[in-house]
Amino acid sequence: MVAVDSTGKVDQLRKMPESVAERRRKILVGELPPDFLRLAVPAPTAAGPVPVSVVDPATAAELEQQHQQYAAAVQQQLYGFVPPNTRGRLSVTIQEANLVKNYGLVRMDPYCRVRVGNAVFETNTVLSGGRQPAWNRTVHAYLPNNVESIYIQIFDERAFSADECIAWAHIMLPQTIFNGESVDDYFHLSGQQGEGKEGMVHLVLAFAPVENPAANIQNVDPASVPPPPQPVEITDEDTKEIVAMFPEIDKEVIRCVLEERRGDKDATVSALLEMTQSK
Incomplete structure (x- = not known):
């Protein structure tokens, strides 16, 4: 029988932390598996004969020819x-x-x-x-x-x-x-x-x-080459109708757009509409 005094020493002893040895005694260690902490080794397989592929001589010759053609193509690219x-x-x-x-x-x-x-x-x-x-x-x-x-x-x-x-x-x-x-x-x-x-x-x-390659360029007959497109001449009569439709746009701007569209009034009107809508 344990005597308990007024100072409560027994309670203090019960509250003391357990030692490491006491904690280790309380660990329950079960039975470990046989592969615990071991590297996984693949199971041995029965060694069988290595298959040997038989290549037809005609197929081998065809593959060799394809290889030579590929090498020639690569060489042509390198020395092109x-x-x-x-x-x-x-x-x-x-x-x-x-x-x-x-x-x-x-x-x-x-x-x-x-x-x-x-x-x-x-x-x-x-x-x-x-x-x-x-x-x-x-x-x-x-x-x-x-x-x-x-x-x-x-x-x-x-x-x-x-x-x-x-x-x-x-x-x-x-x-x-x-x-x-x-x-x-x-x-x-x-x-x-x-x-x-x-x-x-x-x-x-x-x-x-x-x-x-420079020697392979054939002489081209200048007459067979189509001439470059000539600039379209825009008159005041061409711009008069469009200026009336877009009075807020400068006349020279309308003339430039009309020249760019090569006199196409419909394309010019569409371009001017886009200009006015984007403002």
């Missing part, structure tokens, strides 16, 4: 603009080079530069390419009229100094490419070893004529 004074489109494939000397201190990283007219193209750099770099890069350029040659330069890319030109060649375009034939040949390179003694570069050259 033909600059003036253009002879055709030249394709230069820089295959490889066989150099006689390695000019690098440790290694040589060659790349090739091609100049066609005023256009300049560069290949990728072949790291540690040495004396036999292979690029296999094709560049396309518009060949201007009266340009009969291209200029080739081979550089050694340097990391801490300017790139060094180690070989070059001034190549005259073979006349056979202008007849629709491609030329696959080696051309001599010049450099420190002497004229044509620095090695050889392997090129594939091709040429395709292009149509200049």
Whole structure:
């Protein structure tokens, strides 16, 4: 039996907050599911044979033809603009080079530069390419009229100094490419070893004529072109009736509207009505 005095100490003890341990003892923990706090893993499926689709050779050839047509259409859009004074489109494939000397201190990283007219193209750099770099890069350029040659330069890319030109060649375009034939040949390179003694570069050259849109414009007979409409002459008699209908509008304004409507009085009256209603 608990004695309660006048101070009410028992009531004060009952009002004291419970400790954390006492609250934890009152928590009822039920049985947790087996997938509690676990990632959902998809159920394994029976591995079956991977289906292999058999493509008909005729269908494959048709798809390849469609792909080529699409590529040609995209290329036509990219090269749709033909600059003036253009002879055709030249394709230069820089295959490889066989150099006689390695000019690098440790290694040589060659790349090739091609100049066609005023256009300049560069290949990728072949790291540690040495004396036999292979690029296999094709560049396309518009060949201007009266340009009969291209200029080739081979550089050694340097990391801490300017790139060094180690070989070059001034190549005259073979006349056979202008007849629709491609030329696959080696051309001599010049450099420190002497004229044509620095090695050889392997090129594939091709040429395709292009149509200049400016040249396709046909001469039009001036007599067949309709003359521009002549201005309509407005007299005071033409404006007299309309001025009487719209006395509040200046006469010159009415004349201008009538000239704009090319003498059509009905259209002029409609326009003047809109002007008066909008005021």
